[in-house]
Amino acid sequence: MSKSKTSEPREMTPARALVGFLSPILLLIILIVLGADVTIAILASVFLMIIFGAYMKYPWDTMEKAMASGITTIATATVIMLLVGCMVAAWMASGCIPTLLYYGLQIVSPKMFLPICFILPAFMSVCTGTSWGAISTIGVVLCGMAGGLGIPIGMAAGAVISGAFFGDKMSPLSDTTLLAAASSEVSVFEHITSMFYTTIPGTLICLVLYTLLGIRASGSIDTAAVTQLTSGLAANFHISILNILPIILVLVLSVKKVPAFITFGIGIGTGILWSMIFQGYGFIENLNFILSGFSIDSGITAIDTLVNRGGFTSMLSLVGILLVCGMLSGLFTEMKVLSVLVGRITKKVHTPAGVLIGVMVSSLILCITGGQYPAIAIPAVAFKDACDEMDIHRAVLSRTLEDVGTMVAAIVPWSAWVIGYGVLLGTTVQAFIPYVFLCILSPIVALINILLGIGVYHKNDEMKYRPFWRREKSKAA
Numbered sequence: 001m002s003k004s005k006t007s008e009p010r011e012m013t014p015a016r017a018l019v020g021f022l023s024p025i026l027l028l029i030i031l032i033v034l035g036a037d038v039t040i041a042i043l044a045s046v047f048l049m050i051i052f053g054a055y056m057k058y059p060w061d062t063m064e065k066a067m068a069s070g071i072t073t074i075a076t077a078t079v080i081m082l083l084v085g086c087m088v089a090a091w092m093a094s095g096c097i098p099t100l101l102y103y104g105l106q107i108v109s110p111k112m113f114l115p116i117c118f119i120l121p122a123f124m125s126v127c128t129g130t131s132w133g134a135i136s137t138i139g140v141v142l143c144g145m146a147g148g149l150g151i152p153i154g155m156a157a158g159a160v161i162s163g164a165f166f167g168d169k170m171s172p173l174s175d176t177t178l179l180a181a182a183s184s185e186v187s188v189f190e191h192i193t194s195m196f197y198t199t200i201p202g203t204l205i206c207l208v209l210y211t212l213l214g215i216r217a218s219g220s221i222d223t224a225a226v227t228q229l230t231s232g233l234a235a236n237f238h239i240s241i242l243n244i245l246p247i248i249l250v251l252v253l254s255v256k257k258v259p260a261f262i263t264f265g266i267g268i269g270t271g272i273l274w275s276m277i278f279q280g281y282g283f284i285e286n287l288n289f290i291l292s293g294f295s296i297d298s299g300i301t302a303i304d305t306l307v308n309r310g311g312f313t314s315m316l317s318l319v320g321i322l323l324v325c326g327m328l329s330g331l332f333t334e335m336k337v338l339s340v341l342v343g344r345i346t347k348k349v350h351t352p353a354g355v356l357i358g359v360m361v362s363s364l365i366l367c368i369t370g371g372q373y374p375a376i377a378i379p380a381v382a383f384k385d386a387c388d389e390m391d392i393h394r395a396v397l398s399r400t401l402e403d404v405g406t407m408v409a410a411i412v413p414w415s416a417w418v419i420g421y422g423v424l425l426g427t428t429v430q431a432f433i434p435y436v437f438l439c440i441l442s443p444i445v446a447l448i449n450i451l452l453g454i455g456v457y458h459k460n461d462e463m464k465y466r467p468f469w470r471r472e473k474s475k476a477a
Contacts, residue, residue: 169407293311
């Protein structure tokens with residue numbers, strides 16, 4: 001009897017939950033600021049969380065299973081990340097991406113380049129429902145073009161990611177859109193209509209900012225360097241419109257909602273086939289490219305910088321980050337650190353604005369530790385009844401979850417996915433995050449709307465977009 005009592009974990013009080021959450025997060029941030037590698041910083045946070053678990057009297061077997069469970073939840077994402085690295089290498093070897101770079105450098109207006117970097121990924125991600133797909137395809141091409149045009153790659157990457165997450169948020173095919181609507185128990189149509197209140201203002205501001213930045217950045221473009229790049233691409237690759245068929249095939253499969261594993265596998269296979277037919281590389285050469293990344297020595301440094309990338313091994317460091325992130329997430333879940341904190345927040349709010357700000361804070365906490373899915377699903381469950389009690393339409397809840405949970409995920413600097421964007425696009429987290437304007441603006445616009453009552457519909461109101469519609473204060477109580 002006494003043995004079972006000593007093995008029982010301590011109660012997770014709000015104070016203990018706060019310590020359990022803040023301690024590893026603060027350690028993570030401090031180590032990164034001091035210059036530690038992200039993987040090591042997260043691993044140190046895992047060990048600190050294990051120490052906290054020991055204090056809470058969790059058995060080692062329980063914590064070990066929790067970490068394994070956390071890794072299991074990201075297993076599919078890990079495989080997809082590896083496949084994307086392989087596909088980029090295959091598309092380089094096939095001439096697919098070099099062909100798009102060649103034509104793009106000739107026809108894109110430099111002054112409008114940054115708005116294009118926002119609009120094209122936005123369109124693609126709305127059609128396919130995946131930000132990762134848009135970033136890893138058209139995003140790679142656009143950032144390659146940016147390097148050729150002399151425009152800072154960090155700016156271009158920020159615009160690409162902003163556009164890609166526009167679709168991740170607004171597409172009826174997006175998993176986060178469907179999750180937010182389902183978790184909040186509203187229709188997808190009502191959910192998307194509600195998001196107009198924050199997405200339209202944010203998008204308009206983005207287009208203005210990217211246009212102004214593009215005009216400034218294009219002033220230093222060296223036309224001779226662009227000519228050298230296009231000539232170098234033509235000299236080292238067989239340029240043909242047929243080369244873009246692999247990317248079109250992948251986009252079609254994505255729109256058809258074919259599983260990502262199969263879609264990227266077909267993208268890799270067609271890339272190898274095109275490489276053998278159009279570029280003259282052998283089968284074993286292609287396998288080596290897929291493993292270690294595509295590599296040529298063109299004699300032109302700018303060309304080599306553009307095309308020498310991709311491969312299975314290029315993603316291994318990101319896989320390591322994903323694994324330790326999964327371990328940390330599993331420990332948080334097992335010890336109920338996040339659920340206790342979210343539950344505490346729900347008991348402290350008594351107004352419509354307070355409830356929605358509580359949603360934002362809860363989603364933010366979960367987003368910076370566990371990614372998009374928990375940042376959407378957990379607060380939705382926690383705040384649904386509170387929204388009903390405060391006479392708030394559930395679509396306002398779902399919108400708020402996406403404004404934070406979906407969008408902030410793109411600017412969490414220690415996230416494996418965010419670091420992966422930098423690897424794919426040829427830049428760094430520090431270089432592109434300041435330019436991911438839509439993801440920065442979304443929670444700000446959401447907070448302004450909440451405080452002003454704009455679009456904060458009543459529970460039984462028809463969800464219809466009426467710009468600047470405000471909730472009457474007399475009805476807010």
